[in-house]
Amino acid sequence: MARVQARMQPERWSTDPRLTPKGGLTGGEAMRIAAGSAALRKIPDGSAEQVNQALFGEPVRVFERETDKDGSEWAYVQLGLDRYVGWMRMASLAPAGAAPTHRVRVLRSFIYERADMKSRPSRAVSMNARMALGETLGNFVEVKGTGWIFARHIAPLDDPEMDFVGVAQKFVGSPYLWGGRESAGIDCSGLVQVSLQATGIYPLRDSDMQEQTLGIDFKPAPDFSDMERGDLVFWRGHVGIMCSPTMLLHSSARDMHCEIEPLGQAVDRIRPISGEVRSVRRFG
Structure with a gap:
């Protein structure tokens, strides 16, 4: 089917609390999701409602950090792709690093420690997870700073699906x-x-x-x-x-x-x- 278009109407959502950092916060530290996926929660509490979810490689901006009663560090963030705001565990984040060039094109895949399907997978990644790539070794390609993924499970960001x-x-x-x-x-x-x-x-x-x-x-x-x-x-x-x-x-x-x-x-x-x-x- 034909490619579709979205009408984002940014002015309509500029004050929506789901998309607006609290207290007029601006700037923040550019980071990315390092876990396979990361829950975005209403408050810095692992038992709180999950309001959204971010996938490996997606960009975020960190505005504040807070440590909970159990000693876990949380970050108040805004997601880069849909602008949602909330709290996620700092352990799910890493420095922004190189700009992603590819996406996962299948429902699920693994990033392995080595370019070998028998090696230990470090994490599962889902469709639309983003990554910057390095060298190719056999059927695997390096995910910079993370490990190796099966080459046929990814596609360039500039080669989207059509349907x-x-x-x-x-x-x-x-x-x-x-x-x-x-x-x-x-x-x-x-x-x-x-x-x-x-x-x-x-x-x-x-x-x-x-x-x-x-x-x-x-x-x-x-x-x-x-x-x-x-x-x-x-x-x-x-x-x-x-x-x-x-x-x-x-x-x-x-x-x-x-x-x-x-x-x-x-x-x-x-x-x-x-x-x-x-x-x-x-x-x-």
């Missing part, structure tokens, strides 16, 4: 996780975001933000008979992707995984919880 729906379908069966952005756990708006990011489009994080900034408003027929593949369907607090004119792909908090089901069935089931479909957004 975000096809990307999203790869996540079918992945478990639902509030705030998640990877196949080990992903939520409804995370699925939309990650799938579009693989095509080189960088949407905002939450479903209400996506509803206001992606595609154009489309008024469907009462029976949804004019839906198209790639349409985004929004309810209050939920979003799904049409993977055909009749079938909806979404990360479902009811069934706790990514699934495909008839749109009409989803509409009837979701109605008592979140009401009617609030909007449909279509990409031109």
Whole structure:
């Protein structure tokens, strides 16, 4: 399908507390995610709500540091790709280093200590994880400062996928996780975001933000008979992707995984919880 475009409307979100550093903080220290993934939490507490998740190699800016009662150091950060703010463990971060050139193109891969599939993996990395590369050795390529990854599991950042729906379908069966952005756990708006990011489009994080900034408003027929593949369907607090004119792909908090089901069935089931479909957004 055709590449899609996002209308970010930055002025609309310039004061949203989810995207605005507290107290007018500016500047900060440029760092990157060094763990396979890192939870972004509302407060510096490992038991606090995960509001978002950052993936290996993604940029962050660190504004403040704080040590909790257990001696763990936390950082107050803003994510570089979607501007979300919150707290994450300092142990998940590293200096910014070389600019990334490649991304993980498969759902999951490993970074190994050596260019050998039998060597110990240092971490799992997920689709859209970013990395700067070094030398190539056999079927492996060096991830600078970290280890080695199977070469066919990565692609240049400037060679994006062309079909975000096809990307999203790869996540079918992945478990639902509030705030998640990877196949080990992903939520409804995370699925939309990650799938579009693989095509080189960088949407905002939450479903209400996506509803206001992606595609154009489309008024469907009462029976949804004019839906198209790639349409985004929004309810209050939920979003799904049409993977055909009749079938909806979404990360479902009811069934706790990514699934495909008839749109009409989803509409009837979701109605008592979140009401009617609030909007449909279509990409031109």
